[in-house]
Amino acid sequence: MRQNPYKDRIVIVTGAGRGIGRYIAEAYAYQGAQVVLAEKDQDSGLEVERVINSQDQRGHLILTDVSNPQDITELFEQVQATFGAVHILINNAGISRFEAPYQLTVEAWDQIINTNLRSVFLCSRAAAQIMRLTGGGSIVNIASTRAFMSEENSEAYAASKGGVIALTHALAASFASDQIQVNSISPGWIETGDVANLRPVDHRQHWSGRVGTPKDIADACLFLTDPQNNFINGTNLIIDGGMTKKMIYAP
Numbered sequence: 001m002r003q004n005p006y007k008d009r010i011v012i013v014t015g016a017g018r019g020i021g022r023y024i025a026e027a028y029a030y031q032g033a034q035v036v037l038a039e040k041d042q043d044s045g046l047e048v049e050r051v052i053n054s055q056d057q058r059g060h061l062i063l064t065d066v067s068n069p070q071d072i073t074e075l076f077e078q079v080q081a082t083f084g085a086v087h088i089l090i091n092n093a094g095i096s097r098f099e100a101p102y103q104l105t106v107e108a109w110d111q112i113i114n115t116n117l118r119s120v121f122l123c124s125r126a127a128a129q130i131m132r133l134t135g136g137g138s139i140v141n142i143a144s145t146r147a148f149m150s151e152e153n154s155e156a157y158a159a160s161k162g163g164v165i166a167l168t169h170a171l172a173a174s175f176a177s178d179q180i181q182v183n184s185i186s187p188g189w190i191e192t193g194d195v196a197n198l199r200p201v202d203h204r205q206h207w208s209g210r211v212g213t214p215k216d217i218a219d220a221c222l223f224l225t226d227p228q229n230n231f232i233n234g235t236n237l238i239i240d241g242g243m244t245k246k247m248i249y250a251p
């Protein structure tokens with residue numbers, strides 16, 4: 001029988017304090033990985049660390065603001081010193097802000113781009129520098145279906161996520177000779193709150209008949225980072241219940 005491919009692997013998940021990132025971190029911890037929670041919010045990060053470790057699994061909070069390059073440098077220095085390896089990186093941390101383009105300030109634009117896009121480059125490069133020393137690894141970047149379709153007032157977020165998808169195939173090319181795969185996932189509507197509060201129409205509008213859950217994204221991360229699936233490289237996986245393929249005309 002094949003060995004569990006995640007057991008004792010060193011996995012870094014950014015933005016692991018809640019929502020999708022928390023579920024991803026818990027999924028790898030459940031599989032026996034050592035999970036580094038790179039989260040900027042101390043309270044939620046400590047809570048996830050506590051929950052993981054209370055189940056005889058291994059989670060390690062390293063307080064990190066991924067929009068700050070110095071924090072990223074320190075994160076990877078600490079991981080290198082503590083574990084001596086990185087096998088899997090999930091670039092999940094992200095923020096959204098919806099504001100009319102006429103009002104959006106340069107500061108707000110920079111904050112979104114630096115959090116959602118620049119951090120993916122800096123974390124991936126820092127991870128790859130460690131991965132290449134131990135035979136390679138796998139990186140998954142969390143993008144969004146808003147890279148492909150839009151509502152109004154979403155310019156900075158859409159641009160950041162479109163950038164993540166382009167950055168993904170560029171990094172896959174550059175890291176190929178180091179046996180590092182880089183892929184992205186574009187979630188559609190993923191409910192991170194109480195699913196019971198959703199309306200029937202919220203579910204019905206999806207071809208899959210339901211709104212997505214963090215588990216849908218975590219399962220895909222596990223799949224993409226399984227070394228057995230390393231022929232999947234440089235690509236983007238849309239997980240949205242069919243919404244980006246749905247043709248819509250006004251009634």
Ligand SMILES: NC(=O)c1ccc[n+]([C@@H]2O[C@H](COP(=O)([O-])OP(=O)(O)OC[C@H]3O[C@@H](n4cnc5c(N)ncnc54)[C@H](O)[C@@H]3O)[C@@H](O)[C@H]2O)c1
Pocket residue numbers: 014015016017018019020021038039040041044064065066067068092093094095096115142143144145186187188189190191192
């Ligand atoms: N939920 C959705 O429907 C959906 C859809 C498409 C894409 N996404 C993407 O999935 C990712 C996770 O989304 P979510 O809904 O779970 O978000 P969320 O807001 O519930 O959680 C984000 C987590 O990231 C942390 N974070 C934010 N900025 C950070 C920073 N600078 N440094 C470190 N940590 C930081 C937050 O503290 C929080 O713990 C994001 O990249 C988001 O853009 C979400």
